[in-house]
Amino acid sequence: MMELQEGTPMFPPLDAVPDPHRACTQLGRILNSIGDKWTIMVIGVLSDGPVRFNELRRTIGGVSQRMLTLTLRDLERDGLLTRTVYPTIPPRVDYELTPLGRTLIEPLRALSEWAVTHQAELAQAQASYDQRPENIRAAGGS
Structure with a gap:
């Protein structure tokens, strides 16, 4: 974790950022994307490695199948997780954080x-x- 010394700014000065409004907009977008409780919980569970859908749902608890599906799709769309389907009977699907997601x-x-x-x-x-x-x-x- 980054430690700040007293008097050290957490963010660069606004005049050092080419477009501070755009930077804040980008930050707002990612916070909206990852800020809900289900997304945070999914990332937390997947931080230990790949997990199947039902195991993920059981581990989190209280999340509906639909909400978990939507959360996983959003994370996949943002490039934060991968969904791997294995051609078995029944099909096996694993979810795993991408290198970007792990950051x-x-x-x-x-x-x-x-x-x-x-x-x-x-x-x-x-x-x-x-x-x-x-x-x-x-x-x-x-």
């Missing part, structure tokens, strides 16, 4: 660790925000 493991692990570490602080900040009088009124409260 997501560490950033997602770091983000997951951050979320777990800071969940109490986030919950407290949200509760404090929700209790402000102007936010209670805006939400339709008294």
